[in-house]
Amino acid sequence: MVARSPGVRVLPNAITVLAMCAGLSAVQFALSGNFAAAIAAIAVAAVLDSLDGRIARLLDATSKMGAELDSLADAISFGVAPALVLYVWRFEGNRLGWVVALVFAVCIILRLARFNTLLDDTEQPLYAKEFFVGVPAPAGGLLLLLPLILRVQIGRDGWWSTGPVVAVWTVAIAALLISRIPTLSLKTIRVPARAVAPLLVLVGLLAAAVITYPWVALASALIIYLLHIPYAVRRSHWLANHPEAWDVPPRERRAIRRAHGVGRRLGLRPPMRKVAGAARRAVSVARRNGNGHRGGAVLLPTDSNRVRRSVLRGRGWRRTGLRRNQARPSRGDQ
Template identity: 60%
Template structure:
């Protein structure tokens, strides 16, 4: 019996999904014990395991309907219920509005996951739709909403970022991004140009080293960079929607099309080399010479008479 058909191996992706759910829910217990760094680590572990179970299921050819439903339920618990209850147990217990905001965030995450499942069966989407997520994905949202807790865990003290009003506003904002239709890039279909492979690997090493030495604050920086990519994702999605000819083009040709469209809009700076009709460079006068640029028959594009060119 091969590895792909072994029943025990087929259970491995579902076991990882269950471990992800347990890790996410453990963040609540850590928050109740005032172990903030452990609560962040639990949700981060859940996000890491969530990224592994689906890939492992496809690798082992063990994708099932039950696994897909279990993955959605695990995401709802790990990145919806667990972060909401963690923040509520940390700072919002004495605030009645805090429980309402926690419920709103959890409901937004469940709605986001339900919409994600319905989009999987939609065959009318354009080809470029697979390059984007609709809204912020559940693992990213579950980590983003814990940024105030991360900052407090790193600094070891509370500040304006840990005020209940700020936390409730932040939870509402992240929940809104998760359930919104704002496009975000999907790393599953991202293609890196060959010339950017080496710099990207260096950045990965820097990020891994930062997370190993300063895990909490490095994770905060990565999450903020992720937020900053959203305007670019919106621009790219809008450009692809208006250029059907680029839907099936390879990345190199697509970048060339984008550069041409930018050049037509006048967004690129002018080239340095001289073109027809461009103004010539004007030199400043040297010391001891009268004001005004130097003039010569070559710069004025005038030819000398043959009599003047003949030797005397």
């Protein structure tokens, strides 16, 4: 067995320390009035945070110390640093603003504590690894700075940068951090082989957009991230109701969705045109056999039962919206 070198063990932790230094540097940039550099420092911390864990798993250098260090670095880089940057920019000297900044920092720490406890939870369903519980810390730290990003891009203050709006925005992001709302985890997304080349082209275009229009690209990415939350909630709800799709590839999941159809996902039944047509044919058979109307009701002959059975077998009792051998429940049973 080949022993792993100490350098390999240190590399992921060194990246984590760099991310923490970038987050702390954002506070220093804010104190000197360079808010563009403060935003860039927190964005760099987010990029480094996404790399340290992957590199640790790739090099088989994961450790308990690395996990604890990563949580502490996230608390500083995406909790304390963004809160202080926002306080220096908009709430300096305002006691209520300081309370709002404290609320955000506390929610980040609570979110990280819950994340660490969920790592040891062995009773979660298989699909749970595809989602985060609440907004992750790096996304939350950047979302908090969205009003400041708009201020830097536009170059002047507006309704988005007023004190009350920024305070409400801060509390809303803090609530998303500690909420139970599912958000997608990029760690489990797999790209088909035929989509690799177009994806690399898209990455190149995104890199060019970030270099040319950095604040517009960052603000657009954050807004798209917020807009994806309803989709994540819907997908999580669908997976919770379809255990057969938990451990199958994406292509088979799409087949399961198509098999259930839009109407079934929404709890609706298809139109009853086919059933009405079958009933009309049965009535015409009864009239041809000479049974007409008796007392306002149509009496179907015995042969009409065979007609109904053949219609159900031919067209599929599931597609016609009927339940086989089950009586329809009354209002009191529903």
